[in-house]
Amino acid sequence: MxxxxxxxxxxxxxxxxxxxxxxxxxxxxxxxxxxxxxxxxxxxxxxxxxxxxxxxxxxxxxxxxxxxxxxxxxxxxxxxxxxxxxxxxxxxxxxxxxxxxxxxxxxxxxxxxxxxxxxxxxxDYVYRSDILASLPGQDFLSIRKQLNKFRRKCPSTVELVTESNMDEVKELLIKWCQQRECDKYTILKHEKTAISEAVNHFDQLDFSGITISPKGEMGGITIFEELNPSTAVVHYEKGLPDCEGIYKELNIQTAMHLKDRYKYINRESDMGIPGLRESKERYHPDHFAELYYLENL
Known part of the structure; x- marks a missing residue:
């Protein structure tokens, strides 16, 4: 063949x-x-x-x-x-x-x-969805404290991404890219394009999402889909820095939304970025979805 x-x-x-x-x-x-x-x-x-x-x-x-x-x-x-x-x-x-x-x-x-x-x-980091949704025990004590601090300072509303709020989603992502100076860095420039494709083909891709609006203004979003019957995968998680701790709120709200349908949540890899690796490890993954490559000798 x-x-x-x-x-x-x-x-x-x-x-x-x-x-x-x-x-x-x-x-x-x-x-x-x-x-x-x-x-x-x-x-x-x-x-x-x-x-x-x-x-x-x-x-x-x-x-x-x-x-x-x-x-x-x-x-x-x-x-x-x-x-x-x-x-x-x-x-x-x-x-x-x-x-x-x-x-x-x-x-x-x-x-x-x-x-x-x-x-x-x-x-890829793969977590138990019920653990992410409840953050139990001493392992998550500092995360719970930061989450409570965020909720005191920035009371928020949570909504699903729909056609009715898609314009706000796009405005949020424009602000995120401006603050991160996406156009200055090659990988961020490509990520800007990827996120744009995600929201412009949201329904065709069978994506779902959650928005967080601190003090009435959209400040964070997650975009996810089914990876397999027992696992959802979070592709994008973006927040504005106006309210410290918004990523922790995005994480727990996404898990609460998914936990009754999926046993696991895949939050993708850390790409070798030290700060991102530390952040993902703090949530104590259940296991990894590993990647190997053929070494052509």
Whole structure:
């Protein structure tokens, strides 16, 4: 079986039905494999896809790397080996990404000569939703104190993102980007584009969201979706600094909204950013959704 470059096409909104169909039978666990992530970040990752004999193969290209992702779909050794060969032919340092637990096990069992390396910077943090919604015990004492301080200083209302408040959401994100000076930094510039895609295609992507409005003015938002039947994934969490502690309110309100439907909440990776890693670790993840890459020796 041969898979060729011309079999791939740039990802577009109509491809969501392919992802939905395959992921319904083969649920994923890592946020990087979601259609929402790939579509919204497509200007950064130049993502292309190929469906081959029921398997979904994803390719990404940036200025610094080119890589394929291990196929998602039915057990098809020919397709798996063909994708590995495509990746090795790239000649890149990390030509194949392995994001799902069963993929890692399959390669270890069937291709033991391949060297897979973990990339801790892109391990997703996965939390128990009931824990995030209640923040119990001594482990969360300081977070509860900061949350109570926020609530005393900035009494807030909580709403779902809907068509009726979407203009306010867009205004909030413009303010957030202005304060973070998104246009000065490459990755923030791409994130600005990704968030814009998320809100402009909100319903088509099956996204949901929550807004926090301290003192009557929208100051924070989360955007999330279903990752698999037991897990929701929070893609974006943005707040203005006017009221210190708003991110803690966003976190707990999102968890309270999701806890009755999903056992887990995936809050994505820390990308190796020290402050972000510390923040995510403080919430005591239940486990990680790990990412490995093929070291092309």
């Amino acid at each position: 041969k898979i060729q470059e011309e079999d791939f096409h740039p990802i577009e909104i109509g491809d969501k039905k392919i992802f939905d169909r395959i992921y319904r039978d083969y649920p994923i666990h890592h946020s990087e494999n979601t259609f929402g992530t790939l579509f919204c970040w497509r200007s950064y990752g130049n993502y292309k896809i190929c469906e081959h004999e029921g398997c979904l193969i994803i390719k990404g290209e940036t200025e610094s790397y080119h890589s394929y992702r291990f196929p998602i779909g039915p057990m098809n050794p020919d397709c798996f080996h063909a994708t590995i060969k495509l990746a090795q032919d790239l000649g890149e340092q990390a030509p194949l990404l392995v994001l799902e637990p069963w993929q890692y096990r399959w390669i270890q069992e069937n291709c033991p000569s391949l060297v897979l390396k973990p990339d801790r910077n892109f391990f």
